[in-house]
Amino acid sequence: AEFTSVAEAVQAAIEIQRAVATRNAHEKADGWIEFRIGLHNGDVTVQADGDVLGDTVNIAARLEALAEPGGVCLSEDTYRQIRNRLAEPCADLGDKKLKNIARPIRAYAISAAAATGKPPTGQPPRRSRGRKLPAPIAVRAPTLRGKIDTVERACAFIDKNLPPDLA
Secondary structure, three states, rough: OEEHHHHHHHHHHHHHHHHHHHHHHOOOHOOOOOOOOOOOOOOOEEOOOEEOHHHHHHHHHHHHOOOOOHHHHHHHHHHHOOOOOOOOOOOEEEEEEEOOOOOOOOEEEEHHHHOOOOOOOOOOOOOOOOOEEEEEEEEOOOOOEEEEEHHHHHHHHHHHHHHHHOO
């Protein structure tokens, strides 16, 4: 997904994680979906078909692998831009060597509990029904194009496009 604002990207990631957690609260455990989200900001190359490429995309993908299921992992560049506006606590994961990235990247994690708004007592997360995302998400992937503007549409998109072998 591509955003025009770092703050909007982080807020959208948190809202998506909350919506997925809410969805999971109404499903049996074998029907749960859990995502890891990685965020990095920087320049990208946009191909003629709309796909985005470059180190920014690769770093975000590698950070995704560092996030816990239901959590969000930020690069230091991303964290610096939103740290004073973020209500959720971030844990400093230190410098991480990422596959095919020349230099280590300092990473910060928003835990699944913080990202989903799920209290430690095990109560279900608060509902996100009807919540607009801070900015529409531009979806650009092979055979998939569009904009997603609400949390519900993001969850519906995920449900519709998740490969069966990952369900």
